[in-house]
Amino acid sequence: MFKILKKEELSDLVILFEIQAKDIARKAKAGNFFVLRIHEQGERIPLTIADFDREKGTITTVFQKVGKTTHQLSTLNEGNFILDVIGPLGMPSHIENFRKVACVGGGVGIAPIYPIARALKEAGNTVISIIGARMKNLIFWEDKMRSVSDELIITTDDGSYGRKAVVTVPLDEHLREEKDIELVYAIGPAIMMKFVCITTQKHNVKTIVSLNSIMIDATGMCGVCRVEVGGETKFACVDGPEFDGHKVDFDLLMSRQRMYIDEEKVAQERYKEKVEVK
C-alpha cells in the first residue's frame, strides 16, 4: 500500500499526487515511469514520474482524467492509499551537454518534460521550453518550467493564454531563425509528438519522444506496448519509452492506442452510473 501525501488539482482535469514510495524515489531518474493499480479489481496503468524527492522518499505524478481508472484515481485524497505502485520502469532519459536543446510539453506531457528539462539544464544545456495545451486551465507548472528553462514559450489552441498556436508553430520559428538547437525533446499526445517530428525533420534536428502506448505489466513480458521504430518492433516499456522520433511509426501507435476504445467507454459509463447512484 502506498500513501498519498499530497494532492493538488492543477486544473479541472489535471491532478498531482505526491506518493510515498521510498525505494522507487531512491532509484528514479528523469524519463522513468511507474505502474499503479488502485484496488483489487483495478487495472494496471502507467504514469510518468514527474518528480521525486530522495530525502523525503516520495515520487510525484501528474495525470489527466480521461477514463475510468484516472477518474477513480482523482477521487482519492491525501492520506488515502494506492494498492500497488511499481517502478521505476523504462530506460531513463539520456542526459548530456548538447549545448542547446528545446523541450516541448503538450497537455499532461508538461509534467514528464519537467524532470528532463531540469536534468538537461543541470547538465549545462541552454534550455528553450515550449509548453502548450488546448486552453488556459490545462496549463500548469509554468513557474516550475520557467525555473529550469532559459526561455519559456506558452501556447494555447484557443488563445486563452500565451500565444494562440500549437506548439509546433514557435518550435518551427525557432528552428528556422536560430540554427543552434542540437536536440528536441517532445512529450505529449501522440498526434502532437508526430507533428513535432514532422517539424524537426524539415530542419534535420534530432528529436526524442516518449511513447505512451497501452501497458499491463510494463516489464517486457507481454508486448502490448509494442511500437515500430525504424521498421523494427520494440517494447516501449523496456526498450523505451523514449525513442528517436524520426523513426517512430506514429500512425501505428495511435491505432494501437484505440484498441480498447469501446471497452473504455463501457467502463467509464458504468463507473459514472455507480457514482451518480451513490
Added chain:
Amino acid sequence: MEGKEEKEKEKKKKKKNRIKMREQDPLARAKNFMEVPYGYKPEEAVGEAFRCLSCLKPTCRNGCPVSVDIPAFIKLIKEGKFIKAAWKIKEDNALPAVCGRVCPQEIQCESLCILGKKGEPVAIGNLERFVADYEAEKGEIQIPEIPGPSGRKVAIIGSGPGGLTCAAALIKSGHQVTLFEALHKPGGVLMYGIPEFRLPKVIVEREVEYIKKLGVEVVLNAVIGKLHTVDELLHDQGYDACFVCTGAGLPIFLGIPGENLNGVYSANEFLTRANLMKAYLFPEYDTPIKRGKKVAVFGGGNVAMDSARVALRLGAEKVYLTYRRSEAEMPARKAEVHHAHEEGIEFLLLTNPLRFIDDGKGNICGVECIKMELGEPDASGRKKPVPLKGSEFQIEIDVAIPALGTRANPLLTQTMSDVKLNKRGYIVAEEGTGMTSKTGVFAGGDIVTGSATVILAMGAGKKAANAINEYFKWKYW
C-alpha cells in the same frame, strides 16, 4: 465354470484401468472458467491407491524431479490416512495441489509405473491432488518444526514455482528468506499463465500462504534490476546469497506482416489479462480483453492449449489451433489436448501462418496460412515441417494469439554484468547446483533452461536450495 472365468477376466480388466476423475461436461465447461475435473472422492482415491503394487523397487519416484516418496504416500492413502499422506508429499514438494494438476505425469512419475506396461499406470497425479485438497479442506495444515535461525539471509528473485520451492526448502533449513516478485501477485506462471479452469487461483494463493506460514517474507511489486540490483541485495541489504528464478517471460512473435495489428496478442498478454487481471470478468474488473468471434492460436504447447480454451470461454464461436507439425509432435500435456478436442476446438495441423490481414482500420480480419508436410528430422530430432508450395489459404479471424514460447527477459540480467549469459541471453548455471559465474548468485528454472515445465523449475529450486546450504557450510566457489 465359464461364469467364473468371465468374472476373473472382468476383475483383471478393472485392475488394469485407473479410476477416472469425474469432469464437467465438455459443452457446459466450454462456457465457464470453473475447474474441469472435480477431483476424487475419498473412496475413489482409496480404490485407485489399491491399484498400486507397492513395488519392492519402486521406479515411479525416479520420474519425479523433486523425488516425492510416492510409494509411501500411496500407502498412507490405502490406510485412509489422507492428511498424513499430504504431509509426506510436502516433505519433498511444497506445491502438491499445483503439481497434481499441472505436471505432465505421463512423461514423469506415471511413465515409470510398472502397471503402465500392461494397462494404465497408477494415477499418481490424481492422488497427489486429492490428498492436497483434502488437507486444505479439513484445515489441518501442519507447519513442520523449523530449526533455530542460522543467521543467514537469502534473496529469491521471482515467485514462480522454482522460487517458491527454493524458498520453502531454505526456510526449513533455518535461514531468513525473502521472495521478491515483480507483479502484484505471487506465483509467476501459476498466477498469470495457467488458467482458472486448469489451476484455480485460490489454490495457488493457498499454497503461497503455506509458504508464508513457514516464515518466508514475500515482497510484491519489486522489479529487481530496477528497484534493487542483485549487487545491492548482496552488498547493501545483507543478503548472503541470491537465487535468480525469473523465468523466460519475453514473448516470441512470429515475425510475419501484420503482427502489430489490433487483435494480435502474445499468449503472455492474452493469458495475463484473463488470469492475473481477471479480464474475463470485465467490467466487474477494469482490465478489458477482446472477445473474438473467430480466434486462431498458433503453437502446440500447453500455452497454446490454454489460450485456445480461454478464447472459447470468452465466447468465441470458432477457435482454431494452428500447428505446423502433426498432433503426435505436440509438446502439450496429453490431457489438455484431449480436453481441447472435447470442447470443440478445431485443430489445423501442418499449417503455418504467413501474414495477418488488415481490415483497413488497423484491426486484424484474417490470416493467410500455408499447408506443411513433414520432412527429415531436424536438430531436435523431430521431423522438420516444410511448406507445400501453392497450398496457401485464408481464414477469417478477429483475434490471433501466437503462442510460440518465450525467450529470456533481459530486464534483470542486463543489470548483472558479472553473471555469464549464453548467446540466447539465458544465465549460465552449473547443472545440479545452479551456481553461476558470480559468487553467491545461483540461478534455475526457465531463466537457465529456456521455457520448460513447472515441475522442472521446482526441481531446480530444490537443487539450488541444497547447493546454497552447502555454500553456507563451506563458502567455496
